[in-house]
Amino acid sequence: QVQLVESGGGLVQPGGSLRLSCAASGNSIYAMAWYRQAPGKQRELVAIITAPGSTNYAESVKGRFTISRANAKNTVYLQMNNLKPEDTAVYYCKRGNTWGQGTQVTVSS
Secondary structure, three states, X not given: XXXXXXXXXXXXXXXXXXXXEEEEOOOOOOOEEEEEEXXXXXXXXXXXXXXXOOEEEOOOOOOOEEEEEEHHHOEEEEEEOOOOHHHOEEXXXXXXXXXXXXXEEEEOO
């Protein structure tokens, strides 16, 4: 059973940046995704990266967020720039049917 461990969340001011990391156990390369869930809202897909490296983003984060992967480290990243208060949520990493524990991102002045 794969395990996913996220890190990198925190409190940041509007316009600031954060980089989230998701380290997966094992050595195989799979498609991986970042989701987020704000209070009172449904969990939504933020970004996805396929095994060959193709990416796709939610419209709300296009041009601001970048998903990437370091295959040697079995790690996926989410670089988040120009953060807005509406980006505040718990961010989750997902691979197949496995979810990470989530990391809180709060954007506030």
